[in-house]
Amino acid sequence: MRLNLKIWRQAGPDGAGKLVDYAADHVSPDMSFLEMLDVINERLVKQGEDAISFDSDCREGICGMCSLVINGVPHGPDRGTTVCQLHMRRFKDGETVTIEPWRARAFPVVKDLVVDRSAFDRIIAAGGYVSINVGGAPDGNAIPVSKQVAEQAMDSAACIGCGACVAACKNASAHLFMSAKIAQLSVLPQGQVERTTRVVAMIAQADADGFGSCSNEGECEAVCPKEIPISNIARMSREFTRAVFAGK
Amino acid sequence: MVSGLSSERQPGKLRYTDENMSSRIRVFDSSVGSKLLIGLTGLALFLYLITHIAGNALIFLGADTFNTYAHTLTSNPLIPIIELGLVLVFLTHIFKTVQMFVRNKAARPVAYAVKKPAGTPSRKTLASSTMIVSGLWLLLFVVLHVQAFKYGLEYEAASGVRDLYRIEMETFASPLTVAFYVVSMLLVGSHLWHGASSALQSLGLDHPSWTPRILAAGKIAAVAIAGGFVVIALWAHVTGGAR
Known part of the structure; x- marks a missing residue:
């Protein structure tokens, strides 16, 4: 499947951020959402671009590190699920997906999708x-x-x-x-x-x-x-x- | 126990610590204390509205009953004290909610590009999202409403008491006034749709089987109270109080 991603990019805590468009091709419906971002990042690194920063750790839904707002809902569309347990089969081919960091004065952005x-x-x-x-x-x-x-x-x-x-x-x-x-x-x-x-x-x-x-x-x-x-x-x-x- | 709780715990200074906790003002300045005060005053205003609609409903029993009720009520020596209390409750509710709204807005300086309601079991509704709008509208409404009825015209009924019945009928003769009242009462309903049960949640009332009933009862009360006022305004307009 293919997705149009709009991802928040922000160079640092003080920089002004913006949503940047990325095309995600050949996405497997069996991938987790974070794996999909990993694949994009591998491509970005190969192209010599700055990888998209995001938090993750256990990737089994118990550590509380992953923190993405997906299409306006924290942790995405599934109930009782962290982003790492969200899978690409939940999305439609050709869908536009907006990814933003937690937004709060008390959670300042460190870089891209990572907040403190x-x-x-x-x-x-x-x-x-x-x-x-x-x-x-x-x-x-x-x-x-x-x-x-x-x-x-x-x-x-x-x-x-x-x-x-x-x-x-x-x-x-x-x-x-x-x-x-x-x-x-x-x-x-x-x-x-x-x-x-x-x-x-x-x-x-x-x-x-x-x-x-x-x-x-x-x-x-x-x-x-x-x-x-x-x-x-x-x-x-x-x-x-x-x-x-x-x-x- | 909490000594050492000071500015070293960056960032920002604590609003109060264990040492000066006795200051009730600081207690009510906290995010939870604010909720308690807003819930308490909101609940008081809700209870007041119930007595208000019950009294207003007497208009269906005719001019004499209504005017006698109004006279008995306003001639009670306790009324000025109760009115003062009501004004204080009202002003406290407004001050705390506006203050909380401003602080809450400051808590998210950068808005989301895309933000959607999270769905079940969230209680978020259009009503809950517009409490500040419905609330500020009602502030304007209450000023005009009190001006029109409490400090309005002074007709005297045959029995010698103030003819509030006639004032009401004349006020609602104007379609514009009726429209303003109906809109305002719909906003009362909207405010109570979220506010009535929210006040109890703020005060810490919660129970596995009672909370769903409280949520439903709050919505029923909102419709009943707002609907009651709307019916009275429309009835007065249509019948002109055929005396």
């Missing part, structure tokens, strides 16, 4: 951890956690930190990302010690980094490759209320 997501690291560093001293490796079942709570925490912990939620949100909000971590730790016994300070500090850090707020549209949930629901965001509201008004 260290703002997420700063949010986690602000409170997304458990720092109680537990001594040596504890026995696996020393702290009982009910099946229901374990499942609930795991659903939130499934976040791979890719940032698609921010990319999809009209406000470039990080609320789904941070609420998933806040929710996960708020239901587990290990997370109780820092429960109050965590929610306040993480929200403050996200605000300081220039992410927007939340309009409850749920675009984030719809593009999340791990299908993390916005019920986490409601829980974050409750945790915040508890922290600042109940003071505990």
